[in-house]
Amino acid sequence: xxxxILFGPPGSxxxxxxxxxxxxxxxxxxxxxxxxxxxxxAGTPLGLEAKKYINKGELVPDExxxxxxxxxxxxxxxxxxxxxxxxxxxxxxxxxxxDKLLDFKNTSISxxxxxxxxxxxxxxxxxxxxxxxGRSDDNDQEIIKNRFQVYLNETxxxxxxxxxxxKFTAIxxxxxxxxxxxxxxxxxxxx
Numbered sequence: 001x002x003x004x005i006l007f008g009p010p011g012s013x014x015x016x017x018x019x020x021x022x023x024x025x026x027x028x029x030x031x032x033x034x035x036x037x038x039x040x041x042a043g044t045p046l047g048l049e050a051k052k053y054i055n056k057g058e059l060v061p062d063e064x065x066x067x068x069x070x071x072x073x074x075x076x077x078x079x080x081x082x083x084x085x086x087x088x089x090x091x092x093x094x095x096x097x098x099d100k101l102l103d104f105k106n107t108s109i110s111x112x113x114x115x116x117x118x119x120x121x122x123x124x125x126x127x128x129x130x131x132x133x134g135r136s137d138d139n140d141q142e143i144i145k146n147r148f149q150v151y152l153n154e155t156x157x158x159x160x161x162x163x164x165x166x167k168f169t170a171i172x173x174x175x176x177x178x179x180x181x182x183x184x185x186x187x188x189x190x191x
Contacts, residue, residue: 001107002027002082002191005089007159008115009151010144011125012173013180017115018084020181025188026081028072032088035068036060046071066097073105082110092157110191112162113184114155115173119148 002025008014018029039047040054046067050060065088073083089095102108117125123144130138137143162168171183 001077001110002188003085003102003107003110004082004188005085005109005112005158005162006115007112007155008173009117009119009122010147011122011129012115012117013125013177014086014115016177017181017184018086020177021084021184021188024185027084028076028080028082029084029086030069030072030088031086032065032069035065035072039068044071062091062094062097065094066101069098070101070105073101077105085109089158090154092161095158095161109162109167111187112159112168113187114159114168114170115180116170117173119145121174122148 004021004027006014006018006021021027022029036047036050036054040051041047046064049064050068053060053064069085069088076083085098089098099109123141126138126144127141137147159168169187171180171187173180175183
């Protein structure tokens with residue numbers, strides 16, 4: 001199986017590239033945000049457990065998120081050639097939990113692909129997106145810069161975790177959509 005973690009700061013093009021990677025490599029895109037919303041809407045036991053935390057304004061515990069990911073893997077493992085994880089893991093503990101889960105399912109992370117985009121480029125892209133997104137946070141340069149720093153702070157430990165096992169590749173994320181996609185394909189095709 002081809003199991004990828006797609007990293008990149010807000011505005012780096014992860015969503016655009018994930019769509020292209022899913023199509024080319026027949027993968028399932030697993031976004032933890034989408035999973036949470038789906039489980040909540042369906043009223044599943046995991047969704048009800050997550051709701052307890054969300055209603056208190058707390059983060060959903062890693063065990064609950066891992067449970068949701070496990071459920072997605074079980075439902076789709078025979079239907080796709082692999083998975084793209086987006087938005088998870090964000091901490092070393094989450095990375096280790098994901099590794100254990102995948103090991104239990106007789107697979108593993110193939111590679112972490114990190115879209116390397118400068119802060120200036122991220123700010124410019126999100127401000128441009130803000131013209132049509134309707135999101136007030138996409139129009140505030142200070143909020144965008146803060147989101148960029150949060151991304152760097154959150155993902156440094158995860159990047160180091162996968163560097164230690166030679167499963168981390170930085171991909172130039174500036175350039176045209178096709179140029180970035182070609183760089184991603186080159187990295188994947190060497191696996």
